Amino acid sequence: MTEEVRDRYVTFANIDCYENAIFVLDAMYELFTLHPEAKNELWIRFETLIPKNYKEVFAKKDSKDILYHICSHIFYMSSLFEEYNFEKGIAFMDQTELECC
Numbered sequence: 708m709t710e711e712v713r714d715r716y717v718t719f720a721n722i723d724c725y726e727n728a729i730f731v732l733d734a735m736y737e738l739f740t741l742h743p744e745a746k747n748e749l750w751i752r753f754e755t756l757i758p759k760n761y762k763e764v765f766a767k768k769d770s771k772d773i774l775y776h777i778c779s780h781i782f783y784m785s786s787l788f789e790e791y792n793f794e795k796g797i798a799f800m801d802q803t804e805l806e807c808c
Contacts, residue, residue: 724807728774729762731784731803734796742791750787753780778808 739746756776758764766772777784781804788796 722806724774724803725765725772727799727803727807728765728777730799731777731796732757732761732773734788734793734799735784738788738791738793738796741793745787745791749783774807777803781808 735750739750753776756767756770757773758767761773765774781800785797785800785804787793788800
């Protein structure tokens with residue numbers, strides 16, 4: 708049995724970018740629970756862009772979707788996870804950046 712290669716430059720087959728985005732958001736919220744001081748004005752504003760039920764609804768009405776917001780904040784999110792040495796968030800962010808952004 709051969710393993711299917713996941714290569715976004717050829718095809719997005721076998722890559723679920725919205726699932727990746729959900730993992731990143733879940734990690735971000737977990738980090739904020741563990742370190743409430745990490746949630747500054749940038750992240751408070753960022754939250755207004757993300758639907759509360761982001762696991763079911765990927766975009767707010769008249770707004771870009773969650774994948775867009777994660778990809779456009781990729782350096783800030785990576786920095787956040789790195790500042791708190793949050794390995795889970797770093798891994799999800801790296802995967803999302805590589806496969807989807």
